[in-house]
Amino acid sequence: MTETAIQGIITGVLMGMIYALIALGISIIFGVMNVVNFAHGDFVMFSMYLSYVLGTALVWDAVQTPLLTFPILLIFGLIVYYLIIDRTLRQLYVVQLAATVGLQIMMRAAALVIWRGQPRALQYSFIQGNFEIFGFQVLTSRFVAAVISLIFIAAVAYFMNKTWAGAAMRAASDDLDAATLMGVNYHRTYALTFALGSALTAIAGGLLMSFQQTDPVGGIRFGFLSWCVLALAGLGSIPGLIAAGAIVGVAESLQVTFFNPQGRLLAVYAIFILVLWLKPRGLFGRK
Amino acid sequence: MKRPKLLNSKNIAILVVLAIAIVLPLFLRTNQYVLFLATTVLLYAVLASAWNIIGGMAGQLDLGAAAYVGLGAFTTGTLLIRFNLTPWVGMFIGALLAMGIATLIGIPLFGFKVKEVWYALSSSALVEVFRAIFMMWNKVGGPTERYLPFSAEGPRSWYLMRFNTYVPYFYIMLALLVVVFIINHRIRYSKLGYSLLALGEDEDAVEVLGVDSRLCKLKALMIYSFVAGLVGGVYGCIYGYLHPSFFSTDMSLEVVILGIVGGMGVTYGPLLAAIFLVSFREYLRASLSGMFPGKGLEGLYLMVYALILIVVALFQPRGIAPLIKRGFLKLKSFVGVK
Known part of the structure; x- marks a missing residue:
């Protein structure tokens, strides 16, 4: 019993790191631009399909595919920003949300048309298998994915704190007018933020493809999971994001282990609602 | 501003449309497909008009329509299967239940000032959560369809609200639409509406x-969930079975699209949007089903929907209603009527 629980916790924490990486994308977009990208989960789904296409065409391993999907998603993010997001910045927020909801439907629909709505998976990745720590089984693929996620989260933190572009993003987040006066071109900063946030899903997509399949509806689930992580973490705290990712991952994994795997979203939803009611700014939020 | 009379020139135009709608089934009697289409258009128009109250007027992007529709359908259907209670009563119990659950969620949600994206997320997750619950709850739902009892003729068929033809459903939906229109109109010019x-x-x-x-x-939220629950009760009877797939995110999204494309806060907007978009969807389904096997077709019309939603959000955020109004005025001045 305890052993099963610990086993579930280990799997959950490792999965949680990927959720944290996905949530980091919406966190910087929401935090810097105050724009809600409802389609973020579908960006993940889209990257997974892209990984599948590239992985089968080039006979690459899933873990390698982000080398190509990252730049593709970066460009895709730029296009989406200039075509859609940039025009909704001054609109009522319902309209803004509606535009990204449209984007979400569009991406899911494209996946339905192109891949007929069938789930797709790649060949077994070379990081499959498992190893043992203190008598507990750890899946190598999850472990590698978690480590890579953490590396990228750290890289983004470095970028935000130590580079000029990162400083511009944080300045635009704190006070847009003051930042503009200091010579920050906010259109360009926003475009970069949105592209970076979208491109992070490419990493997550490649890692997820190494051990699971993708289907068009998966985007809704990833979107909800990552918003839940963000609600738990609050804005502006990267350690908080990692902790929140772990909490959500563990909740999901324990629900699957001890109750019904079909209701895997129930535990996450319960956390989401409780956090919204009791701690609307998240457990670790800065603002 | 005083509430305009219910019988002004615009509403008379609507009444004329209504009169056409009432006689329509008499001419379409033989064509069940067109009737089904008309019923679906009305069903979505009712849902989108109800959404208009919370989404269009109050600006809360509620993505939970299918949750209330599903609750209404399951309550009505289960009462019929288990206790042989007629859907004519059951649908109101289902609507009350949907409203009760919406209120239970709404009180803390609004009380703790959950708004904007968080409200949209919690309402859209509600649909998925209910689907998961009803998938696992084998006594009421479960992964296999539960068929409602059927009787082809006579009073029994009226008692079960199950008919051979879509004509009665058409009129039920039309009646609901009129009721929702009147509610919309009254709220729009009341203190609550302002x-x-x-x-x-x-x-x-x-x-x-x-x-x-x-x-x-x-x-x-209460008015909206009550109407959605009522629609749900009839929805279950139209399809003749109960299945957790009634809790469908696509349905919620479609309601929101109709509400926004039609014009937020405009009473007749959702009906216009439903007439155009839902019949367009059914047209695609009928004409292209051979070319796109599997779920490809579903994707195709979703794509068109999404495109329309994005274009409207970017270039015509007030919806298509103002465009039609302008056209109507031009037509009026052209004809020379004041």
């Missing part, structure tokens, strides 16, 4: 003026 409209623009300013925004939003 509060909701102002809420949609700037919530803090409304609070400063002494409006209890929580109570207003809660009222809007």
Whole structure:
């Protein structure tokens, strides 16, 4: 019993790191631009399909595919920003949300048309298998994915704190007018933020493809999971994001282990609602 | 501003459309497909008009329509299967249940000032959560369809609300639409309506003026969920079975699209949008089903929907209703009527 629980916790924490990486994308977009990208989960789904296409065409391993999907998603993010997001910045927020909801439907629909709505998976990745720590089984693929996620989260933190572009993003987040006066071109900063946030899903997509399949509806689930992580973490705290990712991952994994795997979203939803009611700014939020 | 009379020139135009709608089934009697299409259009128009109260007026992007529809359908259907209670009563119990659950969720949600994206997320997750619950709850739902009892002829068929033809469903939906229109019209020009409209623009300013925004939003949510629950009861009877797939995110999204494309806060907007978009969807389904096997076709019309939604959001955020109004006025001046 305890052993099963610990086993579930280990799997959950490792999965949680990927959720944290996905949530980091919406966190910087929401935090810097105050724009809600409802389609973020579908960006993940889209990257997974892209990984599948590239992985089968080039006979690459899933873990390698982000080398190509990252730049593709970066460009895709730029296009989406200039075509859609940039025009909704001054609109009522319902309209803004509606535009990204449209984007979400569009991406899911494209996946339905192109891949007929069938789930797709790649060949077994070379990081499959498992190893043992203190008598507990750890899946190598999850472990590698978690480590890579953490590396990228750290890289983004470095970028935000130590580079000029990162400083511009944080300045635009704190006070847009003051930042503009200091010579920050906010259109360009926003475009970069949105592209970076979208491109992070490419990493997550490649890692997820190494051990699971993708289907068009998966985007809704990833979107909800990552918003839940963000609600738990609050804005502006990267350690908080990692902790929140772990909490959500563990909740999901324990629900699957001890109750019904079909209701895997129930535990996450319960956390989401409780956090919204009791701690609307998240457990670790800065603002 | 006083509430305009219910019988002004615009509403008379609507009444004329209504009269056409009432005689329509008499001519379409032989063509069940067209009748089914018309019923579906009305069903979505009812849902989108109800959404208009919380989404269009109060500016809360509610993505939970299918949750209330599903609850209504399951309550009505289960009462019929288990206790042989007629759907004519059951649908009201289902609507009350949907409203009760919406209220239970709404009180803390609005009380703790959950708004904007968080409200949209929690309502859209509600649909998925209910689907998961009903998938696991084998006594009521479960992964296999539960068929409702059927009787082809006579009073028994009326008691079960199951018919051979779509004509009765068409009239039920039409009646619901009229009721929702009147509710919309009355709210639009009441204190509640003005509060909701102002809420949609700037919530803090409304609070400063002494409006209890929580109570207003809660009222809007209650009306909306009640109507969606009612529609759900009939929805189950139209399809003749119960399945957790009734809790469908696509349905919620479609309702929102109709509401926004039609024009937020405009009473007749959703009906216009439903007439255009839903019949367009069914046309695609009928004409292209051979070319796109599997779920490809579903994707195709979703794509068109999404494109329309994005274009409307970017270039015509007030919806298509103002365009039609302008066209109507031009036509009027062209004909020479004042």
